[in-house]
Amino acid sequence: MTKTAAPVSLAILLPVLASIMAVSPLAIDLYLPAMPVIAAELSTDMSMVQNSLSIYLVGYALGLLFFGPLADKYPRRYLVLTGLIGFIGFTFLLLLCKSIESFLAVRMAQAFVSSAATVVVPGTIREYYGKDTAKGLSYVSMIMMVAPMIAPAIGSVFLTIHSWQAIFIGLAAYTCIVVAMVAKVLPNSTQLSRQQVSFLGRYKIVLGHKGARLDLISSMMISLAFFAYITAIPFVYLTVFKVNEFWFSVLFAINVLALMTAHFINSRLVVRKGSRRMLQFGLMVSIVSSSALLLVNMLALPLAYTVAAVLPLMGSISMVAVNADALILQEFAKQSGTATAVIGVLRFGVGGLAGPILALAYDGTALPFSALMWCSVIVVVICQLPHFIGAKHKHNNKQLTDTHGDVS
Template identity: 70%
Template sequence: MALSPLAIDLYLPAMPQIADELTTTMPSVQNTLSVYLVGYALGLLFFGPIADKYPRRHLVMIGLIGFTLATLALPFATSIEAFTGVRFVQAFISSAATVVVPGTIREIYQKNTAKGLSYVSMIMMLAPMIAPSIGSVILALHSWQAIFFALAFYACLILLFAFKQLPNRAEPTTNKESEESEQQATPQTTTPSFLGRYKIVLGNKPARIELIASMMISLAFFAYITAVPFVYMTVFQVSEFTFSVLFAATVGALMTAHFINTRLVVRKGSCTMLGYGLLVAVVSSSSLVIVNYWQLPIAYTIASVLPLMGSISMIAVNADAIILQKFAEQSGTATAVIGVLRFGIGGLAGPILAFFYDGSAMPFSLLMWLSVLVVLLVQLPRFLGERNVVDKTAQQ
């Protein structure tokens, strides 16, 4: 699961140098992030139903080998077009390895899926926390090409471990009650087709609200990922080292939010924790817009960004858990639908920010705020409905 965060974040400090050596603009290099997200989303769309039918080990092997080969090709790109094309291939094939992970977590944790996802996310967050710092060190010692050679070496190590130790499936649960409830939730008499699996997932109306939430939160998240090098290093004129520290602080906020979720989600439930995260996101995103509209010092932006990023990670993990719990036999397909919507719209962050580029931090602030606002609008009727149920129960 750390492959994509590393592929996204490791080369962030090298973006200006890549733009210079490939004789292109900074927005063009930033758009390679969006291309990666789109490629990853399409890969999930293709490999998701396959993961529900064929052994997981085979998909992981295909994904890791393909990712390694594509990563080794990136340093030899001589134009931004070639670089962008290889990034697309790199993302597409890597999804074969990662699409099986959420389904495995759901099998292990069952009704506490959000807790399992939070634990894995905490571990996975170590990758983006250290990636920009590692990228900065490699860049200082050698070149941007060396960053991708290091990434390929990491992928090779994971491939070796996966080849020796990765089983085809997770160990079956020993909880008889969980097995019975799982069977009742998704009775299947025949094996659905490739498209039939998507029909089952997309035809579930209650899951659509969470899909919209996951999708819009992703737009906010990748608006930050895409814009943060420009905002910190160009607008606020911080050094590459300071940028790495600030980025690590943001990832620390994400890990803290996931840790809080693991402590509370078993008692409160995923729906309640999603609501808590949404409340913090509305307040902090509004604050981000205000401080950048008034052009306040960087400390105010940081004070708004840290709780905002933590809260949207809490929204995302609980929305995903709610979705996965609804689908026992289509976990790979459900993961694909989540990924396609999430990374597909996340891929729009770069073009949107480029279109509204004005040399300030306002476009990225407004995009994050509007994304959170959409989540609030789609979730509010459900929360009001739950409140009405609680009130009626109390009256009775």
């Protein structure tokens, strides 16, 4: 028999899950202001330190591949504690690095082990929310997004007061607090898979599921739009439109607020409308706003027009992403960890293509960035058309049946 988890208040559980998910954004964003100092101290150039971001994403994706199937087989609390304690250990190891090579190696190991903690979060939400999984994902995402908003500012404070090492000591201290909360609050899964399925067999189940395939592609392609924004927006705002660093920070924060607003709206409506309807609503807004962004940059209009188009676009693609993920997870009650790994690897894998694509299409303007976002949205539209057409036929058949019933 499967041991039933003790009841946990969602008001307590959701902030804990958001705190776990915030570990990686903090690990990525906290030390951004310290990159020049780290480069100088490790006797390397900035580009090598910047590579630590890509290294972190690669390590995280590899970790998802490894830990995803394990999350379906072993108690989640133990996996989260293993990931967080390992993350703390590698974070302290960063303080001892004397070369850029050792720094990059430890960063990859830090990211790899951290994924053991985060891979269980979507499955936990799915277990507690069921068909309303998108509501729980939206709540967690909304809380978690505070981290990338404030992380660079906190990193600057640590750097000013002490050193770049203080940033990672602060990160380790935060993670220790999360460990204490997890040990006290996080329940173990009541839906562990007892099937004798091999490691690769679990991936075969997820990847071979026809009902989830189009949503997986949708999640992947909407992530390409998101990573196109993350990759290009510093160049667009700072170089193309020549705003200063202060206004760049303000505009970036406003876009994060747009993401949070979209998640709040989704959490309010998804229970009544359903994830499929909310995905379609977000996609309609994405089509309009991405088309507007493309037109604005084709006509080389002033900054205000780009900002006005980007705000609803970022909010809407986040709504598409969270509902696509919820629809995928609902298909895999016993393989939620593996499904989360597949989503994450596809997301980071295609996200890594944004930089090379934008580099190849570089023309000194914001047009390649807006074109890539528009193309990504269009691919999602194509993937969702069968669902849209199927829902429309179902609605028409219901109306026809109701009409015949009234005539009878």
